[in-house]
Amino acid sequence: MKFSSTLLTCLLASSTVFSYTLNKRDDFTDKLKESQGDIDKQMEQMKEEMEKMQGSMGNLPTGSTPELPSTNTGSTPELPNLGSSTNSTSPTDFTTTSNTSFGQLQNSDVFNEECQKVIAEYYSCLPKKMTDKNYDECCNVYNSEKCVNIYKKKLSENDACKNGTEDVEKQIAMMSGLMDLSCAKHNGKYCPISKLNKEGKEITQSTLEDTCKSQECLQKGVSGLEASKQWVQMALDVQNKVSEAFSHQKRANANTTPQEAVSKIDGYLNELKSEKCSAQAASGAISLKAGNLFVLSLGLFLYYLL
Known part of the structure; x- marks a missing residue:
């Protein structure tokens, strides 16, 4: 999920990515007509909320439609276009110049020039698009000494960004957690959860036990799962803002509700x-496809929406 402007902007801008099965579209259209007035009213309210959020988050620049993860669990879902130049064709062009999408913060009244540069440094460590083909390369950048040192500090701990950056700081922390889930390493090798996520295999009890053997893997596993849970909970928050006509329209290939996703992630965290x-x-076994975890955490935003 190019992550542009605010979260809700992403959700609405990417609505065209999703489609419904033909046998549900007639029913959907009827419901849409019946409740169009309510929907329009709620969408207007959401638009007003987005405008407020843009101000609080520094009016991050808008871009093209976010690239949401694939629902094909046989391959690694794509991460959002987060850090590289909008003119680049390379998924891992982690430029930190003013061409960086997040380096061009539009509202200079909210973030001073020095803080804008600091924010761009954080986003320079995140991939433009993460696929099975460039997975290792993306992780190498994120795990580089430069990026590790950048993420040792919270955004607000930088002198240039002391005030008014809470929302952006939360966003950065969340994306960092998801990258931890994907790229955590111990002694140069992927941690158990990250390894299975890369391979698209299932997380089992033995995977959790192996994770417990390394403090680094354990810490980043917890960080990543908590970030995933936050994403799903945000999806639920958005879902609750949309009319009943949309809230019961599931995507054809979805078999896990956001509530169930939160419950499963809680199971991992408790363990x-x-x-x-x-x-x-x-004892026992907990099993959930690692690939599905990314679909849940990054792709459920429009689970019940347009």
Whole structure:
């Protein structure tokens, strides 16, 4: 999810990416006509909220439609276009110049010039688009010494960005968590959860137990799952703003609701945060496709929407 302007801007701009099956479209159209007035009213309210959010987040520049992850769990879903130049054709062109999409913060009244440069540095570590073909390259950039040092500090800990950056700081932390889930390494090798995510395989109890063997893998696993949970909860928040006519229209290939996704992610977190984790004494099996986790965390925004 190019991540442009605010979250809700992304959601509405990318609505054309999703489609409904033909056998549901007639029913959908009827419901749409019946509740068009309510929908228009709610959309207007959402538009007003977006305008308010743009001001609080520094009016981040708008771009083209976000590239949402594939629902094909056989391949690695694509991460949003986050950091590189809008003119670049390379998915991993992590330029930090003024050509960087997030370097061109439009509202200079909100972020001073020095803070804009700092924010651009954070986003320069995030991939334009992450696929199975450039997965390692994206992770190498994110795990580089330069980017590790950048992310050691919260945005507000930089002298140039002391005030008024709370929303952007949360956004950066969330995306960093998702990258931790994808790219965590220990002794130069992918951590268990990151390895399975790269391969599109299932996370099992043994994967969680192996994660507990490394403090670094455990820390980043928890960080990543918490970020995923935040994404899903944000999707739920948006869903609640949309009329009943839309809220019951599931995508044809979706088989997990956002509520179920939150519950499953909570299961992972409970396991990794428990005493059983360090003792490696858990029993039973918890299974969810790693590829699906990204679909849940990055692609459920429009699960019930347009």
